[in-house]
Amino acid sequence: MSIGNMKIGELARRAKTSHRTIHYYERLGLISPVAREGASHRLYEEEAYERLEKITALKRLGLSLEEIQEVIELYFMDADTHLQGKKKVLDILNNQLQKVDEQIDELSTFRSDLIRNIRHMERLYDEATPNKSG
Amino acid sequence: MSIGNMKIGELARRAKTSHRTIHYYERLGLISPVAREGASHRLYEEEAYERLEKITALKRLGLSLEEIQEVIELYFMDADTHLQGKKKVLDILNNQLQKVDEQIDELSTFRSDLIRNIRHMERLYDEATPNKSG
DNA sequence: TGTAAACCTTACGTTAGGTGTAGATTATGG
DNA sequence: CCATAATCTACACCTAACGTAAGGTTTACA
The missing domain is CATH 3.30.160 (Double Stranded RNA Binding Domain)
Incomplete structure (x- = not known):
């Protein structure tokens, strides 16, 4: 029954980034937790990881985070x-x-x-x- | 007999960058004019253009300008x-x-x-x- | 229940890679 | 010689993409 099994630390490790970067991306609307218990710990699913991968790929293509913002939804x-x-x-x-x-x-x-x-x-x-x- | 036939404007146009960027790169030691008449106008040769191309390529590879600084000479x-x-x-x-x-x-x-x-x-x-x- | 690790928010700091601008100087065609 | 376009120097300023730090809260586990 548990929706969202991954916390930010694990997600960050897996995606080879930092939790601060994930926070930052969240503020930009690039990614968001699937659920939050109360007002606290973000919980993610696999898709979050895939989004980070896609973001990385698009960055390598030379897109800015703002540009990525405009297209990322299309992928998901x-x-x-x-x-x-x-x-x-x-x-x-x-x-x-x-x-x-x-x-x-x-x-x-x-x-x-x-x-x-x-x-x-x-x-x-x-x-x-x-x-x-x- | 003219050594250096290209001025910064033309170089910038050809390399699809700005003269300010070229100034900036010069300060970092990435590129320099082959000659200056008196204390003025920078004159470049073809190699300057090639350097800019190489810099662009190395940037795309993910190298910072500082890293490029360390290897660019090896190419030339x-x-x-x-x-x-x-x-x-x-x-x-x-x-x-x-x-x-x-x-x-x-x-x-x-x-x-x-x-x-x-x-x-x-x-x-x-x-x-x-x-x-x- | 206690406690330590992981997480939270908020706010300020930093670095890279430039860009803008002012005011002076130089080059160039008529 | 003169106009004007291109360059010059120098300093300030800018944005993107995070990082650091402080101080409080949650969670997992014994």
Whole structure:
């Protein structure tokens, strides 16, 4: 019968963040406890963890917490019963897909550069050190 | 004979940043003009642009400007004549390669999630709208 | 029931990464 | 030579995203 089995400490540990960060996110409306006993200890369910994960991912994409605020619900709302928002959600998701693809491209380019540099360095390093197998 | 043909305005435009940011980076030691006429206008060469690009890439990797400060020189020093640093440079480059790969992985996972969400949304959207071809 | 760990609120502090602005100086085309 | 656009220095200011600290409350467990 217990709804919400996780307290803020455990949630923070699992999501690799701090309880203060979770408090902060709550103030911004990014996340909230599923229940509070009396006026006290926040209790969370698994979804809270998933939200934190999603927030982290979106941050890495370069979104500010304010921007995340605007889209996070779309990921967790009951899509089947919210017909009206679907088109909008779809647009936003496609938009983010585009961003992700751009970043993957960018990282891939950076990766190629890095590898080129590494090869170059290795060559120089080999030339400068005595060759043990010759 | 002109060494340094680019002024800060052009550099900023090309690198999609502001001249104030370039000033700021200069104060941090991330970048500097190749020459200054008298005590005035900073003049840059192509390398300055490349540095800004590299800084952007490293920022996207999650490095702070302070961390970037510590590695940026390695990308632009004359490697051939700085034998002693090669091993260290190689380590750092490999380290960054690992980070890039991790991020690409993470983004790919996020991408898959997004696509799954999009498919789901599309299905719901199709169901909710009249089918024109049937 | 006692107590220690975990949690609560409130309020102020901090750091990174810039941006704004004023007032002077420099460059450049006519 | 003059206008004006671009730069210069220097300092103050800003926001986001937390962190720290104080002092009180809840909860789990013996």
